[in-house]
Amino acid sequence: MNPGDGKYNFSDIEKKWQNHWEQNKTFSVSDESDKPKYYVLDMFPYPSGAGLHVGHPEGYTASDIVARYKRMNGFNVLHPIGWDAFGLPAEQYAIATGTHPAKTTQTNIDNMRRQIKSLGFSYDWNRQVDTTDEKYYKWTQWIFLKLFNSYFDETEQKAKPISELVKKLESEKLYVTPDGLLIASDPIQAISGEPIGAFKWFELDNQQQQEFLDSQRLAYEANVPVNWCPELGTVLANEEVIGGKSERGGHPVIRQPMRQWMLRITKYADRLVDDLELVDWAHSIKKLQTDWIGKSTGAEVDFAVDGFDETITVFTTRPDTLFGATYMVLAPEHPLVNVITTADKKKAVQKYQTAAQMKSDLDRTDLSKDKTGVHTGAFAINPVNNKKIPIWISDYVLISYGTGAIMSVPAHDERDHEFAKQFGLEIIEVVKPNNDKTIIPCFTGDGVAINSGQFDGLGTDEFKKQITEWLEDRAIGKKAVNYKLRDWLFSRQRYWGEPFPILHKEDGEIVALDESQLPLTLPEVENYAPAGTGESPLATIDSWLNVTLPDGTKAKRETNTMPQWAGSCWYYLRYIDPQNDAEPWNEEKEKYWMPVDLYIGGAEHAVLHLLYSRFWHKLLYDLGYVSTKEPFKKLINQGMILGSDGQKMSKSRGNVVNPDTVIANYGADSMRLYEMFMGPLEASKPWNMQSVEGVHRFLTKVWRLAIDIDTGRISSSVIDSPADEQTIKLIHQAIKKVGSDIENFHFNTAISQMMILTNHLVKLDSVPKQALKALIAILSPLAPHIAEELWQKLGEKNTLAYEPWPKYDELLAKEKQLELAVQVLGKIKDKIVVNADADEEQIKQIALASEKVTAAIAGKEIKKIIIIKSRLVNIVTE
RNA sequence: GCCGGAGUGGCGGAAUUGGCAGACGCGCGGGAUUCAAAAUCCCGUCAUGGCAACAUGGUGUGGGUUCAAGUCCCACCUCCGGUACCA
Numbered sequence: 001m002n003p004g005d006g007k008y009n010f011s012d013i014e015k016k017w018q019n020h021w022e023q024n025k026t027f028s029v030s031d032e033s034d035k036p037k038y039y040v041l042d043m044f045p046y047p048s049g050a051g052l053h054v055g056h057p058e059g060y061t062a063s064d065i066v067a068r069y070k071r072m073n074g075f076n077v078l079h080p081i082g083w084d085a086f087g088l089p090a091e092q093y094a095i096a097t098g099t100h101p102a103k104t105t106q107t108n109i110d111n112m113r114r115q116i117k118s119l120g121f122s123y124d125w126n127r128q129v130d131t132t133d134e135k136y137y138k139w140t141q142w143i144f145l146k147l148f149n150s151y152f153d154e155t156e157q158k159a160k161p162i163s164e165l166v167k168k169l170e171s172e173k174l175y176v177t178p179d180g181l182l183i184a185s186d187p188i189q190a191i192s193g194e195p196i197g198a199f200k201w202f203e204l205d206n207q208q209q210q211e212f213l214d215s216q217r218l219a220y221e222a223n224v225p226v227n228w229c230p231e232l233g234t235v236l237a238n239e240e241v242i243g244g245k246s247e248r249g250g251h252p253v254i255r256q257p258m259r260q261w262m263l264r265i266t267k268y269a270d271r272l273v274d275d276l277e278l279v280d281w282a283h284s285i286k287k288l289q290t291d292w293i294g295k296s297t298g299a300e301v302d303f304a305v306d307g308f309d310e311t312i313t314v315f316t317t318r319p320d321t322l323f324g325a326t327y328m329v330l331a332p333e334h335p336l337v338n339v340i341t342t343a344d345k346k347k348a349v350q351k352y353q354t355a356a357q358m359k360s361d362l363d364r365t366d367l368s369k370d371k372t373g374v375h376t377g378a379f380a381i382n383p384v385n386n387k388k389i390p391i392w393i394s395d396y397v398l399i400s401y402g403t404g405a406i407m408s409v410p411a412h413d414e415r416d417h418e419f420a421k422q423f424g425l426e427i428i429e430v431v432k433p434n435n436d437k438t439i440i441p442c443f444t445g446d447g448v449a450i451n452s453g454q455f456d457g458l459g460t461d462e463f464k465k466q467i468t469e470w471l472e473d474r475a476i477g478k479k480a481v482n483y484k485l486r487d488w489l490f491s492r493q494r495y496w497g498e499p500f501p502i503l504h505k506e507d508g509e510i511v512a513l514d515e516s517q518l519p520l521t522l523p524e525v526e527n528y529a530p531a532g533t534g535e536s537p538l539a540t541i542d543s544w545l546n547v548t549l550p551d552g553t554k555a556k557r558e559t560n561t562m563p564q565w566a567g568s569c570w571y572y573l574r575y576i577d578p579q580n581d582a583e584p585w586n587e588e589k590e591k592y593w594m595p596v597d598l599y600i601g602g603a604e605h606a607v608l609h610l611l612y613s614r615f616w617h618k619l620l621y622d623l624g625y626v627s628t629k630e631p632f633k634k635l636i637n638q639g640m641i642l643g644s645d646g647q648k649m650s651k652s653r654g655n656v657v658n659p660d661t662v663i664a665n666y667g668a669d670s671m672r673l674y675e676m677f678m679g680p681l682e683a684s685k686p687w688n689m690q691s692v693e694g695v696h697r698f699l700t701k702v703w704r705l706a707i708d709i710d711t712g713r714i715s716s717s718v719i720d721s722p723a724d725e726q727t728i729k730l731i732h733q734a735i736k737k738v739g740s741d742i743e744n745f746h747f748n749t750a751i752s753q754m755m756i757l758t759n760h761l762v763k764l765d766s767v768p769k770q771a772l773k774a775l776i777a778i779l780s781p782l783a784p785h786i787a788e789e790l791w792q793k794l795g796e797k798n799t800l801a802y803e804p805w806p807k808y809d810e811l812l813a814k815e816k817q818l819e820l821a822v823q824v825l826g827k828i829k830d831k832i833v834v835n836a837d838a839d840e841e842q843i844k845q846i847a848l849a850s851e852k853v854t855a856a857i858a859g860k861e862i863k864k865i866i867i868i869k870s871r872l873v874n875i876v877t878e
Numbered sequence: 879g880c881c882g883g884a885g886u887g888g889c890g891g892a893a894u895u896g897g898c899a900g901a902c903g904c905g906c907g908g909g910a911u912u913c914a915a916a917a918u919c920c921c922g923u924c925a926u927g928g929c930a931a932c933a934u935g936g937u938g939u940g941g942g943u944u945c946a947a948g949u950c951c952c953a954c955c956u957c958c959g960g961u962a963c964c965a
Contacts, residue, residue: 007917284882284960291881294964316965329965371963401964408965414879415963484964603959640959677903679891683884684958691890694903704918749892752902759902762919821898826946828898866945871897876945 006712008703010667014785018120026801027122031576031589033076039593040067041572041632043601043609044082044129046564047108048089052115053649054657054675054687059600059638061672062681062745064121066598068781069742071122072805078593079122080575082129083109084568091496094528101496101528105132115659119668120784122801127578131567136574137498138519139584140566143616145501146623147219148512152267154182159267159622162213169201176204180215210509218264218619221510224489228256233532235493255357258534261491261500261560265615269293269483272614281635282682285606292607294484299468301407301477303328303380305340306388312336312380315402315482318409319471320463322384323452324430325407326420328391329373331399332356340391342377349374349393356395371396371419382407383476384467385453394419402482410442417442431460488612490563493536495528497561503547505555520557535559568609569616572596572631584625595628603637610635636745640684641675649687657687669783670696676747676782698755699786702779705762706772706790714793715767723768725816730757731774732813735806738778747782754779769794774806821872822847824856832873840867847873 021027040063045056060081067079083105090101090108109130116123129136150159168174174182175198183198204212214220227236231251235258265272273293276286298317305312312328330337332353341349352374373394380391396415397406410420411429420427431447446460455463471477491500501513501520513520523544531539539545539559547555570584576593577585610632617631642648643655650656662671673695679685708715723731734757741750757775761767773794780787780800791800815836820843822830830852834843844865847853853875860877867873 287882288960291961296964298965314965318965396963396965398964406965413965415965418963482964606960677890683891685890688890688904691904694890698903700917748890749902752892755902819898823898823946826897826944831898864945866897868897868946871894872946874897874945 005710006707007709008700008707008786010669010699010785011664013789014118014120014663014668017785017788018117020788020799021120021122021801022117022125024799025126026799027079027124028126029076029078029124031592035074035076037078037593037597038067038070038075039078039596039598040070041079041575041596041599042081043599043605044084044568044571045112046084046087047105047112049093049104049108051108051111052659054659054662055602055638055641055649057119057659057671058641058675058681059602060116060119060121061675062636062638062747063598063600064672065676065742065747065781066745067122068784068801069739069805071801072777072781072803074804077122078127078575079124080127080129080578081116081121081123081125082127082571082575083112083131084564084571085109085130085132086497086564086567088494088496088564091494091528094496098528100524102132118663119659119672122784127575129571129574129578131571132496134519134521135581137567139574140498140562140570141501141513141518141520142515142584143570143620144219144498144562144566145512145515145518146625147263147619148217148502150218150619150623151213151216152218152264157271159218159619161623162217165216166201166213172200175200176212180212182216207509214510218267219490220262220264221259222262222487223257224260224262225255226258226260226489227253228258228534229253232530233534234530235534252358260489261558263488263490263615265488265612266483266485268615268618269295269485271618272485272611275614275618275630278630279635280633282637285603285610285635285637288606289611292485292611295481296483297479297481299464299471299477300403300480301383301471303383303407305336305391306379306381308340308378310336310339312391312405313403314405314407315480316407318412318460318464319467319477320449320452320455320458320460321409321412321430322382322407322467323449323455324409324411324428325382325389326410326426326428327389327408328380329397329406329408329419330376330391330393331397331404332393332395333399334393334404336405337376337393340376340378345375345377349376352393371415371422373419373423375423383471383474390425392419392423400486401484412442412444414442414444434459488615490566491560492563493530493534493559494561495522495525495537497563498566499538499561500558502558503549503555504558505549505553507553511549511555531559536561565609565612569613570620572599572613573620573626587625590625591627594626595630596632598634598636599632600636600638602640606637637682639680639682641678642684642686644687644689646686657689662689662692666692666696667699667785669699669786673699673751673783677751679748681745681747695751698751698758699783701762702758702775703786703790705758705767706776707793717764717766718769718772719766720769721766723771727760727764727768727771728812729815730760731771732808732810733757735774735778735808736810736813739805739808742781751782776800777803777806815870818870820847820870822850822853823872823874824853825877826874829853829856836870840869843867843869843873847875 042060042063063079067077071077085105090104093099093104094101131137131140149162151162151165153160174184177183177198201209229236229251236253273290273295276289296317298315299319300313300315301319301322302311302313312330314328337349337353371394373392376391376393378391379388382389396419397404408416408419410416410425410427412431428451430449430451431443432450433443433445433447449455449458449463455466458466468477468479499520499522501518503511503513505511523538523541525537525541527540528537531537533539536559545557545559547557549555573585573590577589580586613631617626618629620626621629640648643653645653645655647653647655659671670692674692677695706714706718734753737753738750741747754775761771761775776787776790777800788800817833818836819831819833821828822832830850832846832850834846844867857875857877862875862877864876865873866876
């Protein structure tokens, strides 16, 4: 061995321990243990061709530190990783090159796995999941079948098997109304015997029964408007449409209804809001979800159309402003538009409807600074005062919210106000502010009713209550709730996704595959491009598409595939029992591991992924497959890592940092430490390569503290003798602070504290072995490779991974002597040193004895002396 | 526009939640070691004035509460993130 050979060789050390952990299956975790469980989950990555980005390891490092810390504290820790591997990039690459997406995906997974492994995370690699693996998506399809075969029981507010609904219908506990609603045959509900106009189950023919059941399923088919590009022969996502043209090629895109699969997430809207109370998430994320769901309470009101039998129902949150409704607006797509439009207006209305159809949802909002609209020529009757009000159409009213129609109160709604100004419509004020005398042009707040007949003088809340009753008494309105949340459009016209386990019979009947027929795997195709008919490439594979059922009838497979969200909706459950081929997970194991104790991931998934998986979880809960109402107990969103220029990292800016480079130059431990040292986990912060060097220097310092770099053996200055008082104090302070900082996710200050301890230890002539061991132990969750290596060099045989977290003594961590600031009127005049156990009187005497203090208070009267033990003394003078 | 979050040295950030502002790290300046360099170590580093002890000011801006404010209250400015006519 040559001088210097024993220096900190991170590459060898890190490789050595990564191999050691792998070969010894150090982090493979058992489902049976006496220890308390702890489930730490990372948002699993999409295996992109670009590989890992420095943003990924931030969350992964944080969760790994917690996982390792919890292991050392006696928990049985489940810490898995997997691959969210369906996705557009692999499919686009397939369209361009003909390479099977599975092949691209596998290459990318291999690369990303190598990168993740090179960071030394303590994942249980036996539990990897891959959403594109048919052994995995078999169960994604299984959950889809659960959705398809369930309905939502409104009275119990939970999902139930649709077979139970059939039983209730057959036994005539429920009837079906002509407009497809369920009503109870219960005598309380239907006082005078049989509900009028409702059908008993046997009164419906087979097709009607099927149609009715389909209308109740949590997964259903519907015609919904999509971005259809005839030129490209495909449906486009909203992001792929720019200014009404396709992003690629610039071809026109129209909003066209097409057959799509939908999931009835809206049935869970209330529970998705209410159960946020049960989880420990950042307030801002909860609010984001609540706003997304957008529950609003108000009333539905029927307006008669003058000269027609039809009525138009509107939804309003302000029924108290009914007297101010001076006109009405329908969405251009509203079905009654064509019925009520007068002959002289037909042309203009149709022109407007076509124009609206050409615009995407985004354009309808973004580009229109001025309100547009057309009068239909028809009039409605305001039910509160029988006034005739004009009916307009305008694209500021959305067909997909509420009833697709509004009553317009231009005096108290900004959008209506703007519209009325634009077209010179009447504005009547019906609310005045509570205390304000001045009339505000468009007052949208609560106040007191005016110009509202017998309701004048009522406060907004009271008015709402009374008018709703008034409407209900006359059967022209009722209380109603609406949500911004829409049913989830669940189908994509793509190849690279989970196929739906659904068959369409020739007579139109929809049949689900039996669970025993799963998985329904993807066929091989020649060409990955869309079929051109709005269908996926699957529609072009006749051998896969056409099926003959056992009874001889012919059917076609569903050619849509599921969106990328599907696989990520439940992966945290599969980790619990990833090899199980008989069921998605074992019940006992689920009870043991769930819920996820800590979930770390990017804030970009704050709404959709978390909402969708909560929805699926609630379905599974209702059906008895999972034991918790909510899947994720605690959620942390790591902030974004920016380039050194403070900008978002991107190829075009040339500020992307590749983790491989950092690991090659400084090692995984330095990388991990730096990611955590940058600042608070949840904040976004810029990368600075020089600071990486800083934490690297710290690790080198720890290494030299323990190791003689010439021999590579434990340094002769490390001795087995008791530490001095100061050292003991710093050790105990460090154990305490690092532990509590990890529990609170303050990794940056935990590292600072270890630096303080190390800076002290290197100054000592001899290093007490116990001090060194404590430092290594508390460093190990953050920088596990160097810690394991030093631990071993100190003669320890076992991995540090399950070594108990060092204990600290509160008394020993305390300062014996305290330095207090002495202030006069809040300004520091001097500092004094007192014993930690000094009482207030003693502190006072010492403080007043200070020359600088006596000088400062000379000639003044002392009014008060404030003593904050261990902090300061403040002398208040006249 | 609306809703969140944040503004602290040259930079990243600390500050027991109302109690010594700037911990820790980067950078920078000076020094030691070295033939020299790298590495390492030591000293300094908020601003202004002063050789210095020290004094004064200082946490986006303006006001307020308090013995005491980065922290609490009111108004405003800037940046970042989300959202987009949801009646």
